[in-house]
Amino acid sequence: QLHLDASGGGLVQTGDSLRLSCATSGGTHAGWALGWSRQAPGREREFVVAISGSGSIVEYGDAVLGRFTVDRDNPKNTFALQMNQLKVEDTAVYYCVAAGSVASIRRGQFEYWGQGTQVTVSS
Numbered sequence: 001q002l003h004l005d006a007s008g009g010g011l012v013q014t015g016d017s018l019r020l021s022c023a024t025s026g027g028t029h030a031g032w033a034l035g036w037s038r039q040a041p042g043r044e045r046e047f048v049v050a051i052s053g054s055g056s057i058v059e060y061g062d063a064v065l066g067r068f069t070v071d072r073d074n075p076k077n078t079f080a081l082q083m084n085q086l087k088v089e090d091t092a093v094y095y096c097v098a099a100g101s102v103a104s105i106r107r108g109q110f111e112y113w114g115q116g117t118q119v120t121v122s123s
Contacts, residue, residue, distance in 0.1 A: 002027035002112040006096045009117030012086055016121070020081040022096030022114060029077040030054070035105040036070070036081050037113075038092035048094070049081065050105035057102050063089070086121045093118050 035050035
């Protein structure tokens with residue numbers, strides 16, 4: 001069973017940057033598509049980004065395209081989300097997730113997910 005441990009959330013101001021990290025354990029890291037999903041209070045879960053096992057396929061949600069960048073380090077069993085030009089509407093709990101494909105993550109069909117890390121952007 002794959003375990004995901006997210007970190008790096010915090011309180012920042014509009015326009016700031018923040019980097020979230022997620023470490024995996026208990027499974028074959030490179031065998032999974034990984035990604036980030038977020039949920040703000042009173043709102044539905046939202047797709048943020050997904051990256052394939054090899055890193056060759058990356059898809060971003062429309063709300064973050066051009067501002068967020070994902071990368072993964074398979075030998076270190078980690079992947080990260082660099083968030084730039086943060087906006088108030090980026091405020092949410094961010095979950096690192098794993099699934100069999102990038103498409104599954106985009107659809108919200110996860111096999112595994114972490115505990116979430118809070119990102120708060122103030123104006």
